[in-house]
Amino acid sequence: MDFLTLLQVFDSSVRLAVPLLLACLAGLFSERAGIFDIGLEGKMLAAAFMSAAIAAITGNVWIGLLAGIGASMVLSVVHGLASITFRGNQLISGVAINFLAAGLTVLIAQAWFKQGGRTPSLIGGGRFEPITLPFAETLSGVPVFGPIYAELISGHSILVYVAFAAVPFTWWLLFRTRFGLRLRAVGENPAAVDTAGVSVVGLRYAAVAICGILCGIAGAYLSTALQAGFVKDMSAGRGFIALAALIFAKWRPWYALYATLLFGLFQALELRPDLIETVIGIKVQGQLLGALPYIMTVVILAGFVGKAIPPRAGGEPYVKER
């Protein structure tokens, strides 16, 4: 396997990892604040649709992005109402949101565009185009680093860089600011936050809102950067994989990066049976190949990752008086 091939696989891993990463960080904010969220999938889907729809209508992908974030936020508010204000079951709320998004996106798409639940293909300014970073051309001649820079680092859409920047930012926000301290505390022991004179409800809504923003970007990335339009159910289970990555990452931002990159790598390898064949020497049977990312995840989980302890107050509504 030559170096360039390796870079291409990594490049593919990055693209596949980015929606997972954004959704994973989204879940991280929410769950660190004690709100479990299995509705990541639905929010991503809603955002994918709305951003593509609005980008198609306005021809401006940035407006599309905002609209996508807005759609994801609306679902976040529903989740917040159910799980914070009305202290409902967070899992049920998440399940409902997934269904709601799956149904509504197609209904609205059909009503607006009459193209069978799709949006029109995005052209020109309706899409996020890959950005070539400065000197990518000039440096590509430099051995090792050049190709890495030109192939792997350069040439992604802006949202990819946003996603990667979100990792240190999340870390910084959570572990270096007052807001982060409070957010983590509210997921561990809301009563401590409450008696310290900080609003539990306010913090949790803030967390859920950030979750909405990140899911919104993840969805927009799918439909306006990776693709040029929305297709029904296009999130294709990525929200659930992100959830798995979140547990894998033990609710930590840097680990989230590693976990999603690993998942991305597995998925990228699945696309390259030829490489697997050259490495292990035998042709992997087709369906087995498809199952490989999931088998690898289980193996790694069982072999190398210890027990993951979720935020202690996670999943439980904060009830003072019964």
Added chain:
Amino acid sequence: MDVMPKWAEVVLVPLISLLLAAIISCLVILAIGEDPVAAVKLMVSGALGSTYGWGYTLYYATNFMFTGLAVAVAFHARLFNIGGEGQAMLGGLGVALACLYIPWPHWSFALLGAAVMAGAFGAVWAAVPAYLQAKRGSHIVITTIMFNFIAAALLNYMLVNQLRPKGSMDPASARFSETVHLPSLHEILAPIGINFSKAAPANISLIVAILACLALWVLIWRTKLGYEIRAYGHSESAAKYAGISPVKITMIAMIISGALAGMMAINNVMGEAERLVLNSTEGAGFIGIAVALMGRSHPVGVFIAAILFGFLYQGGAELALWTSIPRELIVVIQALVILFTGALDNMVRMPLERIFLALRRRDV
């Protein structure tokens, strides 16, 4: 100490929640330019207005009872089994193998044998994540999600490469022989003079599912094992104090859970399709999560929630048949029902509690 009388909690709250979901659904129907009144009528009469409708409603409900119970029993041990889908797929494989390769003398033996196979296959598929959770601390939510994907690949391999009869392009097993045909409700009820629709797929598995509800009720609330499962679910530290082994409970609860999910296959694979098709579970494993949550993990609740979802499925089918309402609308209606009855129930409960409290104060 409860603020509300039990009937209000059990009947009034869900009913009002359901009503809210219905109202919003009607608004959505209006918004896409259809007639909500006609739609509701169609759904109700289509799903509940005839033995035919009931036959389909109950058929779907049977699936959801199995998967709902599966999720519920794991919940009692505080284990979140998202793997019902994969376990049900494996159960289907078990049923297919039992029905295709064993010459059963009579359907009753076949049902028994197939149920055992389905349960065993489902149980094995749940046991691996359970073992990894108990012994290695691998989070069961991830492993069961992964096992769903792996199950899909395995089933695909079995159907496309192994079980598919030669010459058929349908990735499905051969049809099972007539001897393993399970009696439908029509055949069961005819001798006692009830004329039940012949066309509907509801079959004797419904009775198995109801028995499973009963059995689970007994298990959870009447047996030592159920007592231990619940104890472990409520407090692991206390369970240890009492000498209840976490490993044992995790394994047993998940094995029961997987077996129940797997047993769904006697309904859809053996009872309805009479062959194994690629997409036989159709998300029933995931609906099971909603059913269990809405049924508050109680077998009676699961039973009722399963019927509700059966109604939504069959009512939705009727809508799809006779109107041009897109099928996604039905998904939206399902979502609203789950949201209002399952997650926003306190929105209804809180004001009701206040009313009942005020009433009580006045009485005193």
Added chain:
Amino acid sequence: MTAPAIELKGISKAFGPVQANKDISISVMPGTIHGIIGENGAGKSTLMSILYGFYKADKGDIFISGRKTDIPDSQAAIAAGIGMVFQHFKLVENFTVLENIILGAEDGWSLSTSLTKARKSLVDLAAEYELNVDPDALIEEIGVGMQQRVEILKALYRQAEILILDEPTGVLTPAEADQLFRILGRLREEGKTIILITHKLREIMEITDTVSVMRRGEMTATVKTAQTNPEQLAELMVGRKVLLRVDKDPATPGDVVLDIQNLRVVDEQGVERLKGINLQVRAGEVVGIAGVAGNGQSELLEVLGGYADGSGTVSVNGAPIDLTGKLSDGKSRRKRGIAHVPEDRQREGLIMDYMAWENTAFGYHDEPAYASGILMNNAAIKQDTIEKMERFDVRPPDPKLAAKNFSGGNQQKIVLAREIERNPDLLLIGQPTRGVDIGAIEFIHQQIVALRDQGKAILLVSVELEEILALSDRVAVMFDGHIMGERLPDETDEKELGLLMAGVGA
């Protein structure tokens, strides 16, 4: 005349159908320590939580330094100079001490700035009040005594002028309690106002200036401490005369029931917690284990109770029991006639979501009396529960009430009833009266003595020296995983035991 630091007028509060506070009025002068006593569930914590803005009162007004003050949330309370140390600490377990202290009282958005600043003032506070804590230790890794210091520091860091402490000594050793009182005295001298909730009349007499008594949600009396005595207070509290001493005859020890030889326990982190324990308990005697929390007492109970592994030999009635493996669990221990009242009733002794009757069978649920075949005999368990509740005076005597809805004292009675009535050969009992009111303490102590008098062996672990001295026929003191020595209660005193507990002398 100065205005009262705190004045509550006509406070009422209901939790659903439960009227926790009824029209309560109270005033506390600045620079005093005001005690509040009352039975479990009398409404003490509720009243203080209202003052701290944790709950909102249904009715009534709050005046701080004579000014009517609205306290809709804890932020308002903090702003009004109120600090509170809750009965169940409100700390984030996996945060450091410092992080817990600044939580909600940070300086600006930057955490490091806040932490640096807090670290400085913490040093000052620690020096001023002898409240030494390691600012970088995680809460889950420090003892409850330390955790309490953190709670107090939290209040002081917020410059509280009024400090509320809800049952602060329940978890402290005598030495720690003494130190706490020194600090409280100090704060009083500085003119701060302190409200102290406690079940221990000795503490009330020792430190408070005035004391209020609550019963069933009402304030029944407020008296000057100097003008009252423990007997009177107890009677005010419980509504009947209470015996404040334990009445018991000398023990008549029989055969050795529990024989521990060279018992060692290594915890999950690989730290040796028990370093070779030798101890014997005979039939018909109570052996008390004294010691500062965290010196191995909990591990001793855990390994004997069957939920921690150990090495060495432990024999019961002459036959050894397994310390590791399958037969070293709670079930097997019970079969060998060992009953166990665990230290933490809420985490271990009870399933808080189970109803009382279900808890009555907990741990014994597969015994023939409660089960046949695979089924539980629920009717028999319920019947048994009704009888037990009556004999142990559990209130309310409702077998269908969930354990979490009983007060601490009554929860403890449910556990005791279950374990004692099994008629065990050996009873392990940890912290039997933690957080329990006087009336219940009296009852629990009587039960323990009665069991001893039936010729049973009892191993008692408690951080209450007073309790150890009152109940034990022999006292062993633990320090750092060792037994420092054994004493007879009549031939020792709190001072000597205190030294042993600190690892001094032998």
Added chain:
Amino acid sequence: EPALIFDLGGKFDKSFNEAAFNGAQRWAEETGGTFREIELQSEAQREQALRRFAEAGANPIVTMGFGMADPLSTVAPDYPDTKFAVVDVSWIKGDNIRQVSFAEHEGSYLVGMMAAMASKSGTVGFIGGMDVPLIRHFGCGYAQGVKAVNPDATVIANMTGTTPAAWNDPVKGSELTKAQISQGADVVFAAAGGTGVGVLQTAADENILSIGVDSNQNHLHPGKVLTSMMKRVDVAVYNAMKAGEDLETGSVIQLGLAEDGVGAAFDENNAALVSDEMKAAVEEARKKIIAGDITVASYYENDSCPALTF
């Protein structure tokens, strides 16, 4: 009144079902008639829809997809007066059933030839949706066509997945395309429903050629889609509806190249991409296949493929 039963993918799957819908729509527009339709949501609805429409007097009932084979053979005998048509099925029995099957392998063979001729690298790709025999059937014909032109050519074949989600995962389709490009492919054939949207898009973005499927998808990216493997499901549906109650049944209709049931699409969108030489070669092969001079091996008949392993 005729009825149309779509397969699980739903009416707007951008390929198979959508083609059926277009056929029905064309019939409705031309005749002014109306038809009933249902988008199936579950397996159990297959039989249900058949019976309900039959009972309601719909005739003929046109159904889509191999999944209908088994339910149809159960239901059809119960309604002898109703005519049924089923697309993509050829192996069941029934006097009142018209089975329509397409020689997808033949059409795929032709586009495979074009792919090989258009390819400069000698490597071409195939991206299938869910791994089912039908899709292997497509891939198998395609690979044979490629090899016929260039025996040394490499065909890279990938399936998107093993669950129905594989039909609607354009993101993965996109990545598969990129993966194939990095292995040297410069033409890719997508037989993957909604996933194909991503394949065609990425091929256009990356400046390689793509081949559409089922309906003519050349217009999606003019000048970037080499051709489309047309499968005239619309015609089959249109014809069935047009025949109405007189639908001829009891037979298997094989729609191959001869019947123009399958074929490569040529229009102004791909005119610039198709050389005369290419056109001529395809035309010649078409004739030879019709004449029986070339046999394209069918995956169905062999359960394996001479030119490709799955």
